[in-house]
Amino acid sequence: MQQEYAQRREQLMARIGKGTAVFRSAPMAVMHNDVEYNFRQDSDFFYLTGFNEPQAVVVLAPHHEEHKFVLFVQPKDPERETWTGYRVGVEAAKERFGADEVYPIAELDEKLPQYLEKADRIYYQLGRDRPFNDTILKHWQRLMRSYPKRGTGPTAIEDPAPTLHSLRQIKSPAELELMRTAAAISVDAHNRAREFTQPGRYEYEVQAEMEHTFRLRGGMGPAYPSIVASGANACVLHYTENERQMQDGELLLIDAGCAYDYYNADITRTFPVGGKFTPEQKTLYEIVLKAQLEAIAQVHPGNPYGQIHDTAVRVIVEGLMELGLLQGDIEEIIKEEKYKPFYMHRTGHWLGLDVHDVGVYQHGETPHNLEPGQVLTVEPGIYIAPDIKPVEGQPEVDPRWRGIGIRIEDDVLVTSAGHEVLTAGVPKAIEEIER
Known part of the structure; x- marks a missing residue:
């Protein structure tokens, strides 16, 4: 080196x-x-x-x-x-x-x-x-x-x-090798967590299983405080207490990644604690998964970075409108950010030596175009807090949707031909994660 x-x-x-x-x-x-x-x-x-x-x-x-x-x-x-x-x-x-x-x-x-x-x-x-x-x-x-x-x-x-x-934004082959290792360890940890999770266990038990894998495989440990959020805790973006006992019928959102020789991975998966989605959970999950897949498809050289977020937002807004959780003109909803009570963060960030790695996202009013060698996360979500308050003019949220939080996140490398999902080894299709 x-x-x-x-x-x-x-x-x-x-x-x-x-x-x-x-x-x-x-x-x-x-x-x-x-x-x-x-x-x-x-x-x-x-x-x-x-x-x-x-x-x-x-x-x-x-x-x-x-x-x-x-x-x-x-x-x-x-x-x-x-x-x-x-x-x-x-x-x-x-x-x-x-x-x-x-x-x-x-x-x-x-x-x-x-x-x-x-x-x-x-x-x-x-x-x-x-x-x-x-x-x-x-x-x-x-x-x-x-x-x-x-x-x-x-x-x-x-x-x-x-x-x-x-x-620093353009990763060398040596850096990418380290990031692939961090991703591979993190993939194993997430897969172990999904196998280990069951009703009655505590969030911190899942955290311990993951972080054991990080160290066992030679990692430095967690790249950031691990988020293991069951039920309504998943609606808290940076929940780290990890103290609650998990219950059947709930979702578990895990946002955790390994640091390996200073380089980081960052993965989020959401899955049912008891193995099966409820109808409401499944419907929202399908929207988030569609938003993530379509956003990842925008990752290729020359595309503006902001197009990733814009794509995810449109899919999420369309899905929430179909469910009656948002209403009105879609362009107005997006422009005025009326979706923010449900989706309040950006769709990703640069990744490397820092979890939120260095580099610009736009140059003033000029968009930053993606280049081969950049690594970024793609992580849309929907969060319907128990006490959610929609913006003025939007409908009240039916109780059956409340307390559901879903995020799906992968680490994506921009390649000369398009992109490579470094963390694809963690399943996210419904048929793969239900049991």
Whole structure:
């Protein structure tokens, strides 16, 4: 993979020209008191280096004569490593990660200026790490004060995200291999969950079965908090309590995916706890499945990203109108978003190193057209909460529909010929999931 990381750095440096890019590692997050969460590296930092330790900085200076790729890392410290784990250290980092130079992180203030002083701008994302923001601003302001005497130095700070994230959006063969593995593990976990589910079991038991599969198969664990939502809980989009006992006659909505070597899968399936849909559940499920299949059919190079959502919305609105849950002119319903009490989210998102991965969805008023190598989710749904309140002018919802929530989600790769559903191994046709 080191060749892959080097190629990514070269691509970014070619785009920033005479600038210098600076990236800070993710901070350690505290769970409670002095107990920390497992460390998860910042995705941009990891994408460029593969380096998986905190307290680190990467500098890319394509204009520098000797050091174009520089790392600042924690030095070896046997006493601290006894408590918090092994560190790569300064000497080994240079060899293992291919840096032109590696310094202890304590030397950042001293060494950083030499990589900034001849840059025309600093590429840095001012954001979450306020102390490090202050460090960058301090060095920039110091160089700006001496600019009149030298005539060189960074005259601006520019966010590298638009440049870097356009690279991250197109997945390489190596990235796709990791995403296929994450998808395959997640497929197995979902299939196990469906087999395991039965009335009387608890949502957390299903969650445990899935997350056991994630780790057993070599995954890092859940890509995001697993959603295991039975009955009316399925109408809560990000329900994560997973505490309820499942009952016969209900649906179970599972939204869960595995993280594998930092790359993620994201799958949702909805199926009957007792094995058979009720007539109302089956009718709504058929609408959502049709919306998803027709939306997936829109995934091919050159198609506007927004067409996926527009297609799903139209199918859902048509289906709800046939059932009398919406009424009026279909174009008006769509334009004024009168369907939102039933379907309140978009139909998907980019997927990769982040579950909601980086990349634009449109350029101002200009749509973003799909390109080969992009991976996205397609996830329409219908949610009829027990206390649903339709918009003004729409009918009241008959009680027989209330408390039903359905979502179906797959991970889809844009290919040169069209698309590939990476998570097709989890059944979703009614005849395949009923028992």
